[in-house]
Amino acid sequence: AEDLLLKSEKLAVAGQLAAGIAHEVRNPLTTIRGIIQLMQSGRMKEQYFDLIVSEIDRMNQIIRDFLSLAKPYSTSFKRTNLHSFLEDTVLLFTAEKIMRNVQIERDFSIDNPWILCEEAQLKQVFINIIKNAFEAMPNGGNLTISTHVSEPNLAVIRFSDSGLGIPEDRLDKLGEPFYSTKEKGTGLGLMVSYRIVEQHNGTIRIQSKLNVGTTVEVVLPLVK
């Protein structure tokens, strides 16, 4: 019965989203169509190619975000070392942190933390959070990733950036589908992350101070 409930809830969310996705994907398609018409009429400019590529990338990102939401129940949970897992994820940002002038500091203070997770999904959550932190620091800055135990046996993972911050009256918009303040944002990253963490019996909390920075806290159960 519980499965059925989850399933119908998931379908309801998917239904709501389908309309939004259709809308979001139509915008880049309209742009690309217009460009191709210009090309056909001989008014071709080199930079149109870049525009086509970036619009296709945008559609791809929307679809990728959406797919990671659509398949969370066909999962296999594996016992995973949280700290190695975080290191693996941070490694993906090796080039980007140099280009963006971001220092990543670690302050890992759990002794041998094991969690149960669906690795591809949880990695997507950490990637989304780190990407948002980077994007909030257009002139570089610091990202501190810390872990500690919260009783009885929860792992708290904090991502603290020194970025732009979020106005207080916008905090409850976070995680709403398509809420984005970025020109090229999808507004799906946090929503997907909330749901994935929920499926890991965890929670996400976000605190922020405008012009000071943002802390995203992910809490996950520890296992033996």
Ligand code: ADP
């Ligand atoms: P997107 O990144 O595509 O905009 P997200 O769901 O990842 O979508 O984030 C939604 C919005 O939340 C962002 O557009 C931004 O306004 C805000 N946000 C998320 N993380 C941060 C952060 N670390 N610092 C400042 N704002 C953030």
Ligand code: MG
């Ligand atoms: Mg994002």
